[in-house]
Amino acid sequence: DAGVTQSPTHLIKTRGQHVTLRCSPISGHKSVSWYQQVLGQGPQFIFQYYEKEERGRGNFPDRFSARQFPNYSSELNVNALLLGDSALYLCASSRTGGNSPLHFGNGTRLTVT
Amino acid sequence: LAKTTQPISMDSYEGQEVNITCSHNNIATNDYITWYQQFPSQGPRFIIQGYKTKVTNEVASLFIPADRKSSTLSLPRVSLSDTAVYYCLVGDNSQGNLIFGKGTKLSVKP
Numbered sequence: 420d421a422g423v424t425q426s427p428t429h430l431i432k433t434r435g436q437h438v439t440l441r442c443s444p445i446s447g448h449k450s451v452s453w454y455q456q457v458l459g460q461g462p463q464f465i466f467q468y469y470e471k472e473e474r475g476r477g478n479f480p481d482r483f484s485a486r487q488f489p490n491y492s493s494e495l496n497v498n499a500l501l502l503g504d505s506a507l508y509l510c511a512s513s514r515t516g517g518n519s520p521l522h523f524g525n526g527t528r529l530t531v532t
Numbered sequence: 533l534a535k536t537t538q539p540i541s542m543d544s545y546e547g548q549e550v551n552i553t554c555s556h557n558n559i560a561t562n563d564y565i566t567w568y569q570q571f572p573s574q575g576p577r578f579i580i581q582g583y584k585t586k587v588t589n590e591v592a593s594l595f596i597p598a599d600r601k602s603s604t605l606s607l608p609r610v611s612l613s614d615t616a617v618y619y620c621l622v623g624d625n626s627q628g629n630l631i632f633g634k635g636t637k638l639s640v641k642p
Contacts, residue, residue, distance in 0.1 A: 423575070452630075454632075459634075460634060461619055461632030461633050461634050461635050462576065462632045463632070464630060464631065464632075507573070509575050509576075511575070517624065518564045518581070518624060520566060520578040520581055521566075521568075521576075521578065521630070522578060523568075523575030523576050523577070524575050525573070525574050525575050526573075526574075526575055528573070
């Protein structure tokens with residue numbers, strides 16, 4: 420089975436622009452979570468979706484939004500990009516949320532200039 | 533939300549057993565303990581998960597004492613390729629509230 424896939428792998432944007440990151444979960448997984456990882460730090464939780472409903476939200480501004488589609492894939496949108504948004508954005512899927520382990524993709528490296 | 537404390541770094545040599553301990557004093561009844569491994573520029577990879585006592589799989593063992601306030605990840609006979617950051621997570625992912633700390637950077641030397 421294919422793992423979690425994310426696109427694009429790398430992205431360069433300018434301050435003030437908008438970005439959309441995409442994630443396809445492992446087949447059969449209904450929960451998708453998004454994390455932001457700044458260099459040298461552990462991943463920070465942004466959102467979790469389960470069965471297309473937002474189940475949890477981390478401490479991120481409203482510029483960050485996400486959604487999950489009927490096929491369980493997901494998008495993370497970030498508006499009005501700031502230099503501080505430069506990071507590795509990780510998507511993880513799990514069967515049900517709950518205590519199901521997270522399976523991560525290799526992320527999208529976003530650079531804001 | 534249960535907070536975890538791990539050593540920032542550890543050094544080891546090839547062939548040795550490595551034990552990384554994580555403290556989680558305010559673990560809740562429903563919380564599981566999960567360990568992940570991360571290489572540079574890759575997403576974290578699931579290693580092992582447990583609730584109590586001992587869990588073993590093909591790559592690691594997880595020891596959890598009766599009070600569940602700490603846990604120890606044991607990696608038998610490490611190799612150079614085990615050099616990575618190891619994260620201990622405690623929580624119930626039903627609301628996406630899993631918190632990653634800074635992890636333990638393990639360096640395996642020849």
